[in-house]
Amino acid sequence: MNYCKYVSWVPTSDVVVAQNRNNLCVWYSIEEPDKVTMYQIKGDVESIDRSQGKTEVVVDDGVNTISYALDEALIEFGAALEYKGLDKAVQILEPLDLTPETEANWKVLAKMALEQQNLYVAERCYAALGNMSKADYLRKVNKLVAQEGIDNYRV
Secondary structure, eight states: OTTEEEEEEOTTSSOEEEEETTEEEEESOTTOTTOOEEEEOSSEEEEEEEETTEEEEEEEOSSOEEEEEOOHHHHHHHHIIIIIOHHHHHHHHTTSOOOHHHHHHHHHHHHHHHHTTOHHHHHHHHHHTTOHHHHHHHHHHHHHHHHHOTTSTTO
16 A cells, blocks of 8 residues: 555454545455555544454544444454354354455355365355356255265265
8 A cells, every 4th residue: 555654453353444544444355455444534643443343544633533433243244254153153244235345255265165074155156246157056956965965976
């Protein structure tokens, strides 16, 4: 990022916050660096505060201190992947609208689900992403797993 004045991880998360000139940039998924949430700000980032289920970026504009609230659900998604499992990550993403940030998280979750052979979660991810051909294929494989077991040669 050009003209970067500030960069930091959000404490106990996989979220990165940075400032360049008059923009506050937030990457909720470091796997998708082109999916960035930007806020126009005046002043300089002072700190990132996490407490009582809220995460705020504190900006000092020289006269006032302004707090910008970050999306706690998207922050919790990374922790869920690391500590609570794929099913918890699905629960976090399901009620959220499909935005560039949530789309990036669905993609990360789909990749991890396939790597861990959790085909039910992978099916849900591809359905959320609108990739119905993959979701339909995985649904058929999941039915086959239920009938014949994961070790069956057809699976």
